Amino acid sequence: MRRFCEPVSASNGAEVLLVKVIGKIIAVSVLSALCSGVMLAQDHHEEQSQYVRHDDWKKGHKMQDEDWKRGSQVDYKSHHLKAPPSGYEWRQVDGNYVMAAVATGLIASVIVASAAH
Numbered sequence: 001m002r003r004f005c006e007p008v009s010a011s012n013g014a015e016v017l018l019v020k021v022i023g024k025i026i027a028v029s030v031l032s033a034l035c036s037g038v039m040l041a042q043d044h045h046e047e048q049s050q051y052v053r054h055d056d057w058k059k060g061h062k063m064q065d066e067d068w069k070r071g072s073q074v075d076y077k078s079h080h081l082k083a084p085p086s087g088y089e090w091r092q093v094d095g096n097y098v099m100a101a102v103a104t105g106l107i108a109s110v111i112v113a114s115a116a117h
Contacts, residue, residue, distance in 0.1 A: 051113035052094035063105040067093055084108070 057063065071093030076083055081090050081097060088108055090099050095113035100106060 050095055052096075053112075054094065054096065057096065057098060057107060057110045059107055059109060061107050063093075063098060063100050063107055065105065068100070068105055070094070071098070081111070082109075 054067070068091065071091035074081070074090045074092045074097065076090045079090070079097065081099070084090055084099050085108070087103060088099055088101050090097055092098075097111040098107060099109040101108070
């Protein structure tokens with residue numbers, strides 16, 4: 001009687017074939033999961049780049065928390081934006097660039113999409 005931990009005999013090749021098939025199924029599953037994550041990230045980026053007008057985004061006003069969370073931090077150098085002061089960062093939200101205080105959401109500068117393109 002064979003124990004659970006004993007190696008499987010590969011005398012007829014069927015066991016080896018089964019292991020190869022299972023390995024390929026696992027590899028395809030992992031690649032599929034990774035690719036779907038990339039596609040979701042691309043969809044999220046495309047949503048952000050669509051312009052939405054925000055009349056309340058002006059210097060001295062505060063960004064709403066949900067607007068802040070919907071956006072993403074951008075590298076000001078690669079986007080040719082001025083360096084933010086300490087405690088501030090540039091975010092891209094709804095196709096706009098907004099420099100605001102990280103702690104409070106106080107807006108220091110806004111570049112609307114139409115002016116940026």
